[in-house]
Amino acid sequence: MDLKDKLVSSFLAFENNIDVDHPVHDIRSEAIKNFELKGFPNRKEEAWKYTSLNSIQKVDFSIFPKETNALEYKDVKRYFLHEIDTYKIVFIDGVYSSFLSETTHDGVDICLMSAALSKPMYKQIIDVYFNEVASKDESLTTLNTAFSKEGAYIYIPKNKMPKKPIEILHFATGNEAALLLQPRNLIIAEENAELQIIERHQSLTSNEVLTNCVTEIFAAKNAIIDYYKVQNDVKNASLIDNTYISQKSNSVVKVHTFSFGGKLTRNNLNYYQNGEYIDSTMKGVTILGEKQHVDHHTLVHHRQPNCESHQDYKGIYGEKSMGVFNGKIIVDKIAQKTNAFQQNNNILISDKATINTKPQLEIFADDVKCSHGCTIGQLDEEAMFYLQTRGIPKKEAAALLMYAFANNVLASVRIPELKMRINRLIANKLGVQLGFDL
Amino acid sequence: MAYTEEELKKELETKEYEYGFYTDIESDTFPKGLNEDIVIAISKKKEEPEWMTSWRLEAFRAWKEMKEPEWANINYKKPDFQNISYYSAPNKKPKYESLDEVDPELLDTFKKLGISLDEQKKLAGVAVDIVMDSVSVATTFKKTLAEKGIIFCSISEAIKEHSELVKKHLGTVVPQKDNFYAALNSAVFSDGSFCYIPKGVRCPMELSTYFRINQAGTGQFERTLVIADEGSYVSYLEGCTAPSRDENQLHAAVVELIALDNAEIKYSTVQNWFPGDKEGKGGVYNFVTKRGLCEKNAKISWTQVETGSAITWKYPSCILKGDNSIGEFYSIAVTNNYQQADTGTKMIHLGKNTKSTIISKGISAGKSQNSYRGLVQVNSRAKNARNFSQCDSLLMGNDCGAHTFPYIEVKNKTAQIEHEATTSKIGEDQIFYCNQRGIETEKAIALIVNGFSKEVLNKLPMEFAVEAQKLLEISLEGSVG
16 A cells, blocks of 8 residues: 555544544645645656655554654753753644643743644634645645644734744654654734744654655744754655744744754745845755755745845755755736845765756746855865965865855854854864864 | 829838738748648648658658647647648749849838848848748848858758758757657758858858748748768858747747867847737748767857747757857847746756857847747766856736746766856836936837847847847836836
């Protein structure tokens, strides 16, 4: 039985364990129908031209883990941003771990999707926001919607700001030969609210893991959201990350994506601007080796006048890795005075590495400033020579230049400890010890 | 005969499209529809050798299995391929040696178009191979060219007289099954131009062909093959105008360029097919496959000015097969009213040290949609490949759209690729500056648009550059609110 059929038939079993009378269940039923109709995307579809899911579909994934493992904090401490105090929402094999987590209801709600879906006090919010901005016809998103049950639920009321950043961590322990995880997050920032989120998916074994994650983010007027995605998973872990962001006037939402690991990573990042004077920023650093594959798909839909969007993606590709970037900017007719910038710079450091990039502008308004730039090149030989004449070994010299290359993106990380952590990840990835942090 | 009011009215009605008139020449037209018999009949009519007939049939059989491409960013009513007549030739067709023998009515047509086959052109050094509804009726300067060993004739003549050359090269760059329209063209192409420049010869004049669609309901299927042998150089010009017709006319041409070692081909196009009227009614569908192959140290340069056609679907491409070869693409695409253009290029880097440059300027006005779609592909063996792409779009008015779809695929670490694109409108301050100096807004826009397109206009041969500038102005007339 192929994976699609298995998923569709599992839906019946899934229904036994959830409240089928909840209004959200209609959304789920609708979603599974769409997935059944569309199936997994294939390379004939323009959006999946460079990324094949064929090998993933051959794996016999467990959809519901039979049992869950407990983890000791000391074993997984290094995956947390332990240098600072944070709220933590931790899942082990898709199941919430209250032992490792630190949630709150003190003024703000930082808790679980399962609670939000079942408790009557959240019903009003769920009715308004759940599946509101997520795509209703993209097949993998609807697959997630159909099985949506658990994930992070964050609600920041008007004029509030949580005391510390929020970490969302997903661990896979490998107690199943192959595991499919489908977390579903809902993040709402009301007027003038501000928050910072760090998200990470981590597999702890070499067993196959596929995560198909959907995150919906709503930023009301003047809200500020910083979202950091750290993707440094082991080589048998694949991630399909779908993020949908709806912004109101004067809000600022920044998403940073750091992709250093995993087998196959696909980031679908979608911004919808539903107000004026909005700032949408997305930045990313991708450093790949081996046979890794990362595919960044961004969409910014400018629907209202006077908004801005900024995109800056840097990629360094080694060994047999493959990078894909597809950035789409749509400017509607009424979205006059839009400023949309997009930049994608890439360095290839191996003959077997591949980069496919496709910046895309679709513009229907005349009074706009839109530009995109894309470069593919290699390290400057003269700069390399200069560093080497100053006694810096070749490998370190190359690493220095790559740091400099990625620095634009790193500089805008607003949590210093996270920035240091990412610097270390980059140093690890490049196999160097620089002895200082940039 | 006195000039009546009726005539004046008529003239004003048709004035919108200056070249919109219909020449009444008896044509020898095939019944509508397409099947194997028609393909065989076309081949027979043109007295083609047997290999050509079977080549056409092979293409036709492939075409039957193919579907029209739908990926392009254009919307149109698909042509009914069975409702088109696939062959039409001006009737009285002896081979002319001098202009006096040519049908005077035809000459008159050319005069209206501003093509003079007489002294003027001769002095300008332009040899003209005129294609009027598919069949080449007049070729000048043939003798001068013949002295140099240059073959410049209609493709049907080439098939008969230079069979070996054609057989060797036809379909090598654009195979019969390449795409839907290329397959259709391969099956039914009626005529076109053939050009062969021998080793080491520098073609002394600009070669040019004028295309016209004349007979109502006739598709025009041009086939052009240009071969530049080792170390040779040729500059080829192509320009077109078409009479205004209400029903959409289909144009599916194929152009193949082959530049052998150290050769250089410069191919310039000014395309001004009937774009449809202000309501988007009528207009030509232009589905063209153009591709060039560069061997070692060869260079192919495409320059195009696209102002006409209701639908443009056109991607002049370069396959940079040989080491050190160079591909260039300079394009201006102007769309107004309801025109739609999806155009761009493909640069396929296969050889070492290959270079390509893409400069594309899109100008959209009225309710038109203008897309740039390009591919830069660097294969794993293409060491030190270099590409620079720039696509700029200019939007005039708030009902039009500008789109860019650049694909970049790189498999070699030594590649250096730069791509940049911008979209903007004409600055109010720029217009103000011009107004201040006594230049009225309409003129100011033309000035700014010309400046915007300068990089591409500069690449055109002299005579064309002047014509192209005028075309830009005419195409954008009335687009300023």
